[in-house]
Amino acid sequence: MATFRVNKDKNYTTINNTGLKDTRLSWKAKGILAYILTLPDDWIFYMEEVTKHSKDGIASLKAGMKELKECGYVKRFPIKGEDGKISKWETIIYEVPLVENQLVEKPSVENLPVENQPLLNTKKLSTNKQNTNIQSSSSIFSFYENNFGILNSFIAESISEWVNDTSEELVQAAMERALKQQKKWNYAEGILKQWVNNNVKTLTDVEALEAEYQRNKGVKKRVGINRKSDDSDSEYIGL
Structure with missing residues (x-):
């Protein structure tokens, strides 16, 4: 030895x-x-x-x-x-x-x-x-309460974890897209998961991903492909 x-x-x-x-x-x-x-x-x-x-x-x-x-x-x-x-x-x-x-x-x-x-x-x-601070600022919580309603501890912790895993601006952007679709936090969380899977790190990346989806959607229409909205294989949520 x-x-x-x-x-x-x-x-x-x-x-x-x-x-x-x-x-x-x-x-x-x-x-x-x-x-x-x-x-x-x-x-x-x-x-x-x-x-x-x-x-x-x-x-x-x-x-x-x-x-x-x-x-x-x-x-x-x-x-x-x-x-x-x-x-x-x-x-x-x-x-x-x-x-x-x-x-x-x-x-x-x-x-x-x-x-x-x-x-x-x-x-x-x-x-x-x-005391290592792994935290979210109060502004993202205020945004939630001003737009979605009362913030419970479960959702607050989920938001905090997403902010740490991505960024506050991405979490807010996901919430904004959920609001446009008249959806709740779980929809915003679905958007964030989709962004992570596509290696989205900034708002610029978000814009690029959404633009790509719109282009692909236009191509499918031109060639006669008509998929149902619940087809998760190709559907991009948030738009």
Whole structure:
């Protein structure tokens, strides 16, 4: 067996080993956690930006973040403004997973190889977390309430996640197209999924995609192809 030695430099970060030794996590999730914990406490985290720091795509990053969320390393909390409405969502990254003691009387810690198990006490986690802001501004929530109605926490979180995965301008553009069709948020979400599948990143990309759809639609009419509007194979929603 070969012996591996680490040549350390001065540019390093000290973090808790719990996440790195947690056998529930994939190497991908461990790497993402370690990377996030190197960031400043007030660093604003955007999925699209972080994907530029590695050769993995956004799908890989989202999968790793999902693992961390499921294992208690990532928690999202709604932040309300002075009017009592949700103004943004804040995400807390924990070095040691947060255990929901109120839901689990005897949480299993067999896969958490930490030297000091009491660290799992949620009261002691307050100094063991990173307040990395993965959030949406209140303007996109205001746009929703002004045009669609009351914003519940489920839709607010969904909007927040889409803003982080794409951008606020794309989310608003999708909402605007849903409004033109007299549809609700789930329709706007369908538009966003379609844009992601077509690698749309900017409003310019949206315009190009819609122009291409209109051209293709015109060609089909000229050659006598008449597909029903519910044919999902070719239909572009939002127009």
